[in-house]
Amino acid sequence: MTQPILEVRGLTCERGERTLFQGMSFAVEAGSLVRIAGSNGAGKTTLLRLMTGLMRPVEGEILWRGTPILKAAQDFWRELCYIGHRNGVKDDLSVIENVLINARVASLKATREDARRALAAVGLAEYEDVPAGQLSQGQRRRVALARLWLSESVVLWVLDEPFTALDVKAVARLSDLISKHVREGGVVMLVTHQEVPVDKSQLHIIEPERWAPRRRSAVERAMDDAAAAEAENALNAGA
Ligand SMILES: Nc1ncnc2c1ncn2[C@@H]1O[C@H](COP(=O)(O)OP(=O)(O)OP(=O)(O)O)[C@@H](O)[C@H]1O
Known part of the structure; x- marks a missing residue:
């Protein structure tokens, strides 16, 4: 592998009382699709949040271009586009105002014309002036995703289930x-069940469960209990 652009080193994460994963490590180079897979509650969303610096790990670090993201801070965030579960769409603003404000918050330079192009790409050209509160869930998702069409120069895209609520046509456009x-050297890390066509060499599948602390089986627990009982008996016999 050439120099990795993104590196996860010994990441351990706890939520509530539970250790979701420990010692997670992997590295990818520019031009990679990182698909986070696994069962409900495995820690997929949590891993994405760690990736953005919104959450901190108990141990380990994430490096972007060789620098820990929490240290790189602004320099890292300038290269990051994060679209989470929540769409962050403001109901009382029009569709195009939402796109322009999202772009401004993300420090993207976008004119009204750019925003129109992005809306056309997500199939919302005719909704430009409609208050976002009047949209369906799928349409709201499209408003949030329109930012991606303005983020081609942003290298790292972190997307939490971006295909949810989209129709077949919208799924195909986003997938493309x-x-x-x-292909152009970006890194996309996403939680999805959807196949995205990329070269095999560019695809990395990360399953947080692979780094989950091992649960002891019933047999192991019974053996521990038996050993503890034996030790107690030995102590009692000696007393
Ligand atoms: N705010 C929180 N406080 C405590 N525990 C939480 C919190 N949010 C999530 N968790 C727990 O962390 C674990 C991982 O949650 P996460 O949302 O990362 O899983 P996921 O793999 O994305 O799940 P899903 O496929 O259902 O979206 C779950 O067991 C969940 O109960």
């Missing part, structure tokens, strides 16, 4: 955009 971003 993601493949193009990866």
